[in-house]
Amino acid sequence: MSSVRDLMRWRGLPLGVTSAWGETELQFGEVGGGGPGVLITAGIHGDEGPWGGWAIQKLLARLNADDLQGFVRVAPLANPLAMQADKRNAPVDQLDLNRAFPGDPNGSYTERIAHILASEALDGIDAVIDLHGGGSWCVNAFVFEMAGGGELSRCFPAPFIMPAPDRAVSLTGYARSLGKTVAAVEMGGRSQFEARWAEKIADGLLRALCHVGVIVDSERAPPPIEPPLPVADSIVLRPSLGGIFVPAATAEQIGTIVAGGTLLGQMLHPATYALLEEFRAPYEQTALLLLRPFMAQLEAGAMTYVLAQPNSK
Numbered sequence: 001m002s003s004v005r006d007l008m009r010w011r012g013l014p015l016g017v018t019s020a021w022g023e024t025e026l027q028f029g030e031v032g033g034g035g036p037g038v039l040i041t042a043g044i045h046g047d048e049g050p051w052g053g054w055a056i057q058k059l060l061a062r063l064n065a066d067d068l069q070g071f072v073r074v075a076p077l078a079n080p081l082a083m084q085a086d087k088r089n090a091p092v093d094q095l096d097l098n099r100a101f102p103g104d105p106n107g108s109y110t111e112r113i114a115h116i117l118a119s120e121a122l123d124g125i126d127a128v129i130d131l132h133g134g135g136s137w138c139v140n141a142f143v144f145e146m147a148g149g150g151e152l153s154r155c156f157p158a159p160f161i162m163p164a165p166d167r168a169v170s171l172t173g174y175a176r177s178l179g180k181t182v183a184a185v186e187m188g189g190r191s192q193f194e195a196r197w198a199e200k201i202a203d204g205l206l207r208a209l210c211h212v213g214v215i216v217d218s219e220r221a222p223p224p225i226e227p228p229l230p231v232a233d234s235i236v237l238r239p240s241l242g243g244i245f246v247p248a249a250t251a252e253q254i255g256t257i258v259a260g261g262t263l264l265g266q267m268l269h270p271a272t273y274a275l276l277e278e279f280r281a282p283y284e285q286t287a288l289l290l291l292r293p294f295m296a297q298l299e300a301g302a303m304t305y306v307l308a309q310p311n312s313k
């Protein structure tokens with residue numbers, strides 16, 4: 001039996017810009033019918049790149065048409081110009097798509113995408129899963145929990161889970177304000193383990209489709225997982241001076257807990273390589289939610305680590 005990957009109905013809505021990839025469209029794929037309906041998006045932030053879309057493809061390859069009771073709609077390339085530029089936001093207007101909802105049909109490029117996602121993409125949808133980072137410069141290992149969406153988030157085999165900020169201007173925040181069940185996934189990204197993480201995300205998506213009822217045969221779900229560990233007090237570490245970043249914590253350590261004081265990475269002077277600054281684990285038990293696994297030149301203030309501690313409450 002063929003996978004639903006071969007049965008996807010694709011349509012492209014023009015975005016009114018041309019780019020290195022030609023006429024730029026917002027592409028939607030859909031398979032199945034009736035209800036319930038799930039929307040899966042990826043690439044809202046361009047530097048989170050193709051990893052989310054890749055996980056969607058891995059999901060579709062594992063689904064048969066007979067599995068579906070409702071329908072699945074996907075938007076794997078939600079922000080084409082930002083992905084081409086390998087930037088969080090599209091250079092053409094520099095707006096953060098995940099702060100632009102519900103958008104504006106007559107607005108700039110990013111505002112028009114938000115409008116299309118807020119109207120056409122959410123039409124008939126019961127649950128929204130938004131795939132974010134890691135990406136081209138970081139690896140991530142957590143899921144966000146939003147009000148009413150805890151069970152959906154716990155479908156994903158992420159090491160950590162933490163509450164999401166409540167922002168109606170994000171895709172998931174806006175969808176939640178319309179009464180939809182939502183989850184945002186922050187897993188994977190560029191490293192030697194990128195394929196393994198994409199498979200984990202695909203596992204989570206399959207489990208989520210069973211949870212929502214788009215797949216009726218519960219035996220199609222991957223085996224149950226250990227629930228993600230709740231964490232709190234998340235902080236972002238950023239260099240106070242620009243320079244050369246050299247990691248100490250590796251891609252193998254993302255999603256683990258390290259002892260307080262553990263060296264995570266260093267900032268060095270770009271010419272002399274003198275030590276400018278060290279990043280160390282701030283909590284007695286420090287959960288590694290986001291790290292940079294590779295050397296890089298960094299500007300002052302660049303997001304370098306996201307850390308938290310186990311939630312004792």
Ligand SMILES: [Zn+2]
Nearest residue numbers: 045048132133
């Ligand atoms: Zn993102």
